[in-house]
Amino acid sequence: MTYQQYPLLKPYLITRSLQPENQETPIQFIEDNIVKTHLLYRRNHFPYPTLSDSNFWFTIIGAVRTPISLSLQDILRLPSKTIKVVLECSGNKRSLFEPKIFGEQWEKGAISQGYWKGVSLHNVLELSGITKGAKEVVIEGNDYGYRQDLNKEYRYARSLPLSKALHPDTIIAYEYNNKPIPFKHGFPFRLVVPQWYGMASVKWIKRITVMETGFNGPYQSIDYVYYPIGDDTGAFPVTTINVNSTIQKPLDMQVLNTGICEIKGIAWTGKGYIKNVEISTDEGSSWSNAVIENQNKAGYEWTSWSYRWSAFNKGEYTIMARATDSFNRTQPTSAFWNRKGYGYNAIDKIKVKIE
């Protein structure tokens, strides 16, 4: 009698830190184009907030005609939309920068995608009515903690310029993949800002403030800023996701047999769509186009691609993937180094040995 034929083989989140909890998606092992909730990367600045009645409400204040409070029930009554979105932490691939950068050593998995359902922030703001001088919209979460550098407690808060805040696809989401957003991802509601790095998608929304001036909280003006050199010269904010790609198969440093080798992966961008993914197996001397599996010119999802490589000669090889988007942004040979390590998007590279 046979009891067990195929034990389940499954990957788990990879822990970068537990206090706060930062865990990345095992992206090499994600085979479909929807990341399940338990594999959705977790990125926190603080301990998880306490869940209480007050979490089911948020207020809209500031440069509005009528300050209001909205409950989860209110939000659920508004017209909804569902969008398939890539969320990527701006620190994704930080561990690949040279020289190395201190902080969470994200490898390639601080990225996920899935279906987010919610209401347009635009529609929600209309309930309050934005006044003429409005310039930015600040979203505060229920998560907070002490910042040693400023010797003070802060709530996580980020602003969006009005144009981005009013984009119809910037949503207050309450479902992920057809289920209520899990607590660790912002239950009961969070912002989802397509095309921007994840820091903009504030979780556990507590308050929305429409401002007539620029917001300069520490997560706006200290963190999530590109510092191209040691000091603050030339600093500019982290916003749109860079064009990027990740090779999922084969695995880095894998030993393979001679024969046809399937190279596959994903590519994504915060501007337009992925037009092209090229593969090199000879250190960048020559490039061939990968097959684009699901080109979607309108959406916010990643593009899957694959390439059949005739690996008939034994030896060691570097496989590279280079994506280009419809704005002709192409992954660079080396990433734009910046002091806090955001936006890494150099040509993706792995090594394999053919035996």
Next chain:
Amino acid sequence: MTYQQYPLLKPYLITRSLQPENQETPIQFIEDNIVKTHLLYRRNHFPYPTLSDSNFWFTIIGAVRTPISLSLQDILRLPSKTIKVVLECSGNKRSLFEPKIFGEQWEKGAISQGYWKGVSLHNVLELSGITKGAKEVVIEGNDYGYRQDLNKEYRYARSLPLSKALHPDTIIAYEYNNKPIPFKHGFPFRLVVPQWYGMASVKWIKRITVMETGFNGPYQSIDYVYYPIGDDTGAFPVTTINVNSTIQKPLDMQVLNTGICEIKGIAWTGKGYIKNVEISTDEGSSWSNAVIENQNKAGYEWTSWSYRWSAFNKGEYTIMARATDSFNRTQPTSAFWNRKGYGYNAIDKIKVKIE
């Protein structure tokens, strides 16, 4: 009303490959000295075997007076012993070798420890009676698969010299941490060989063969052999665990505040016990003794250690840990490079930034 105060923060196994399933323990986040079953590293050469009635029996053949078959019930009737053992994959830390080595890129987590309960292989072999010319004992598992290099299917099998096979603490285990061994770790019975790297601790035992000659299966004579240079000159088998240590806290590349910083970790050896762990925070110029938390001169467990570092000056620091065992084996400055990447045990190193 408060619904949820402290969401559970927990680490998971880190996946290196899924076919076969190879996953490492999130060792930096293991706080007690027993690794729970779901965090016990998984190292496989092949797909998991099929579980059927025949798995509950194994045979003893070869240079024995009476070939016998033993069932799980038979094994459970023999006198048992429980030992707390470090199991470490010989590929643990392979990713740290320079030059880099192809194959599973284990970081520091291909190591675990816990309580294994079972019967001495010695007692089991006595039931069969070993004949005079016996030299080695070969243990075969129920796991098998195709080896491309030899163009043939093989079963996983390893031999032990008679002295190691007959050591009273070399056991056929059937429980881990007071529960039946989980299927992925060898249910219903597996070998546990203290002080040797994990390749000796064959899972899913199918057959034991006492041999009068040396066994030369591929996992004995091709893999799990140190090859100090490109060709096979000077090759010798992987056996005893090297003296080693791993810093658990702080995390590599962590940013810390000025003040007292607790450095903590584990150290282990396959010979004797850990006598001493030294810490350097100045690139190895000076060393101080860590506090040994649980020195155990008789057992097979790792030693926890800690060190209070006065980190009052801002800057970037390299923290190093160097363990020495009671045979005066000390971790080397650089690891003994070998072609297949076994036994990495250089002084453990991380970097931190004090702000």
